[in-house]
Amino acid sequence: MASARLAVDIGGTFTDLALEHDGRRTTLKVLTTPAAPEEGVLTGVRAILDQASLAPTAIGLMIHGTTLATNAIIERKGARTALITTAGFRDVLAMRNESRYDQYDLNLVLPEPLVPRYLRLPVPERIDNRGEVLTPLDEAAVRALLPVLARERVESLAVGFLHSFVNPGHEARVRAIVAEARPDLPVSLSSEVSPEMREWERFSTTVANAYVQPTIARYLRRLEFELRALGLTASLFLMLSGGGLTTVETACRFPIRLVESGPAGGAIFAARIARAKELPRVLSFDMGGTTAKICLIDDFRPQTAKSFEVARVGRFRKGSGLPLSIPVIEMVEIGAGGGSLARVDALGRIAVGPESAGADPGPACYGRGGLAPAVTDANLLLGRYDPERFAGSKLPLDRAAATAALERAIARPLGLSPEMAALGIIAIVDETMANAARVHAIESGKTYAGRTLIAFGGGGPVHACRLAEKLGIRRVLVPSGAGVGSAIGFLEAPVAYELVRSLYQRLSAFDVRAVNTLLEAMAAEAIALVGAASPGTPTIETRTAFMRYVGQGHEIPVPLPPRRLECDEIATIRAAYDAAYARFYDRPVPGSDVEVLSFSVIVSTESRTGPPTPQTPAAATGSSPVQSQAALTQRVRDDATGEVADWAVFPRAALRPGQRITGPAIISEDETSTLLARGWSAVCDGLGYLVLDKDTPDV
Numbered sequence: 001m002a003s004a005r006l007a008v009d010i011g012g013t014f015t016d017l018a019l020e021h022d023g024r025r026t027t028l029k030v031l032t033t034p035a036a037p038e039e040g041v042l043t044g045v046r047a048i049l050d051q052a053s054l055a056p057t058a059i060g061l062m063i064h065g066t067t068l069a070t071n072a073i074i075e076r077k078g079a080r081t082a083l084i085t086t087a088g089f090r091d092v093l094a095m096r097n098e099s100r101y102d103q104y105d106l107n108l109v110l111p112e113p114l115v116p117r118y119l120r121l122p123v124p125e126r127i128d129n130r131g132e133v134l135t136p137l138d139e140a141a142v143r144a145l146l147p148v149l150a151r152e153r154v155e156s157l158a159v160g161f162l163h164s165f166v167n168p169g170h171e172a173r174v175r176a177i178v179a180e181a182r183p184d185l186p187v188s189l190s191s192e193v194s195p196e197m198r199e200w201e202r203f204s205t206t207v208a209n210a211y212v213q214p215t216i217a218r219y220l221r222r223l224e225f226e227l228r229a230l231g232l233t234a235s236l237f238l239m240l241s242g243g244g245l246t247t248v249e250t251a252c253r254f255p256i257r258l259v260e261s262g263p264a265g266g267a268i269f270a271a272r273i274a275r276a277k278e279l280p281r282v283l284s285f286d287m288g289g290t291t292a293k294i295c296l297i298d299d300f301r302p303q304t305a306k307s308f309e310v311a312r313v314g315r316f317r318k319g320s321g322l323p324l325s326i327p328v329i330e331m332v333e334i335g336a337g338g339g340s341l342a343r344v345d346a347l348g349r350i351a352v353g354p355e356s357a358g359a360d361p362g363p364a365c366y367g368r369g370g371l372a373p374a375v376t377d378a379n380l381l382l383g384r385y386d387p388e389r390f391a392g393s394k395l396p397l398d399r400a401a402a403t404a405a406l407e408r409a410i411a412r413p414l415g416l417s418p419e420m421a422a423l424g425i426i427a428i429v430d431e432t433m434a435n436a437a438r439v440h441a442i443e444s445g446k447t448y449a450g451r452t453l454i455a456f457g458g459g460g461p462v463h464a465c466r467l468a469e470k471l472g473i474r475r476v477l478v479p480s481g482a483g484v485g486s487a488i489g490f491l492e493a494p495v496a497y498e499l500v501r502s503l504y505q506r507l508s509a510f511d512v513r514a515v516n517t518l519l520e521a522m523a524a525e526a527i528a529l530v531g532a533a534s535p536g537t538p539t540i541e542t543r544t545a546f547m548r549y550v551g552q553g554h555e556i557p558v559p560l561p562p563r564r565l566e567c568d569e570i571a572t573i574r575a576a577y578d579a580a581y582a583r584f585y586d587r588p589v590p591g592s593d594v595e596v597l598s599f600s601v602i603v604s605t606e607s608r609t610g611p612p613t614p615q616t617p618a619a620a621t622g623s624s625p626v627q628s629q630a631a632l633t634q635r636v637r638d639d640a641t642g643e644v645a646d647w648a649v650f651p652r653a654a655l656r657p658g659q660r661i662t663g664p665a666i667i668s669e670d671e672t673s674t675l676l677a678r679g680w681s682a683v684c685d686g687l688g689y690l691v692l693d694k695d696t697p698d699v
Contacts, residue, residue, distance in 0.1 A: 483671020
């Protein structure tokens with residue numbers, strides 16, 4: 001019986017693979033192939049099966065995450081999309097909600113809508129906020145738009161009507177009319193993609209879904225075909241932004257839910273490790289080739305949200321992107337990865353990212369034609385990487401090319417040596433990540449005191465000590481398989497689906513029957529989707545209400561019981577909201593009524609229990625740590641002092657539980673390296689994890 005499980009995560013630079021079989025784990029990194037992402041996936045699948053000596057038929061389950069949806073939106077490379085909307089509301093996408101992410105910028109730039117105005121097509125119809133039809137749909141006007149869609153070569157269609165989240169009848173009728181003439185045209189309805197109030201966010205999400213749908217659907221169908229041709233008969237699941245798995249069919253229908261699928265896997269990976277190590281408060285730090293992701297995890301659960309922004313034009317500026325009303329694991333994502341490009345800006349300062357060299361051509365040191373310096377080039381010049389052993393010796397690095405790139409773009413304009421230019425790049429990257437993490441904690445009403453930083457991704461363990469110092473964190477954990485953490489996280493994820501629906505209620509006039517009817521309908525729909533993907537598997541249901549005091553602008557999630565509500569529970573729900581509000585804002589607001597804007601239902605299979613499968617079997621733990629002796633040394637420039645010295649290098653595969661290493665040192669492995677800064681020590685624990693502690697006081 002096929003029992004091996006394979007996970008594949010396509011990143012901007014590398015495609016990561018993790019394979020669990022016979023109680024062991026095999027991992028691999030290959031370069032992403034941006035022009036045809038499935039080629040990198042197939043190359044990696046062949047290589048990892050060969051490495052594990054397995055036949056394709058041994059794979060019983062394959063899980064996949066991809067950044068294709070995100071990249072298509074950011075790079076504006078999606079389908080030619082049109083929007084049919086209520087007459088008088090064609091400019092909702094451009095008008096947004098009239099807020100300014102920077103109140104004092106007179107030249108404020110906002111992202112252009114994904115659909116130009118001439119393809120935002122109004123038709124007469126109107127439904128009120130209770131679902132009553134005020135103006136019937138003008139079906140003749142809809143049919144009159146069909147020649148326009150053909151003439152403009154529209155490849156995908158979004159439909160968004162006012163208040164369709166209450167009554168979807170008009171949107172459904174438009175789809176039926178279009179299907180009569182264009183059965184091949186994909187149609188996304190706002191009442192299905194994002195059935196929530198607030199028309200700008202709902203229309204934006206629906207348009208984004210339509211914009212990426214043809215690209216994602218073609219890719220997934222092509223990948224399925226190629227995998228079958230390779231001999232894989234396993235079921236293929238997709239990682240969702242909210243942390244669950246779904247089928248290819250659902251992913252093709254709602255591809256917008258894949259925008260944060262890779263980072264979600266990383267957060268699940270960190271949460272599982274936190275549970276295994278009994279760490280109730282951690283900070284997940286995932287630094288890859290293109291971006292760094294930071295996520296707060298409390299009580300072994302990542303923070304979640306029901307909205308997200310993509311393609312921000314103001315760096316780190318909330319409100320400067322395109323809003324997506326989808327369930328996501330909440331994190332801050334920074335354009336600071338190994339491939340992030342460095343330059344000197346107009347003020348003569350070193351700036352890094354968010355532009356990335358990606359996999360093609362990649363950083364200059366990859367020797368694939370890249371000319372601009374990247375973070376990897378800077379790390380190489382500082383001695384943090386062994387150019388002959390990078391990526392398990394599969395991708396030797398060209399130090400001369402990195403030096404030339406840094407000299408040309410940074411050192412010469414600023415009158416520095418290439419090595420000092422590299423030091424400046426790393427200092428900027430580390431501070432950029434630390435600043436984003438500080439802002440994220442403040443916005444979440446939390447602190448970093450007493451947290452453990454869990455570092456993974458190709459660059460996470462390299463930058464972890466310095467980031468921890470900047471945030472006041474004194475313990476870092478680097479798990480086994482850190483270089484491919486997101487892919488490993490895929491293997492831990494449950495099959496799950498989350499639905500969010502709007503139903504306005506005030507607690508003073510709470511309609512228990514209407515709420516129960518809505519929640520039960522949502523649960524039935526989610527159970528059907530999860531059951532189709534994992535038939536016969538027991539499921540867990542989680543219900544949430546998004547609430548606020550009347551007149552406020554932002555909601556707070558409040559858990560609900562996973563069953564029918566009773567009238568006498570309204571006071572309990574109110575008390576739970578007041579307590580949640582006090583956690584964010586110090587105290588509740590007595591005497592103010594509370595309103596519920598929307599409800600969420602998550603149905604999932606049970607998560608796997610126990611620690612993640614170790615990459616290598618752990619030896620028995622000794623009674624006391626033993627100081628390790630290094631066989632190799634490497635010349636490294638300390639980013640804190642600028643001094644150059646010989647640092648000890650320890651192969652991670654040779655470490656056994658109980659062994660202690662005192663910094664400065666490098667612990668090397670195929671997919672990443674752990675930089676152990678001066679003043680830090682590391683011990684290998686019984687799971688094969690590296691536990692790094694800061695030994696010296698903060699200065």
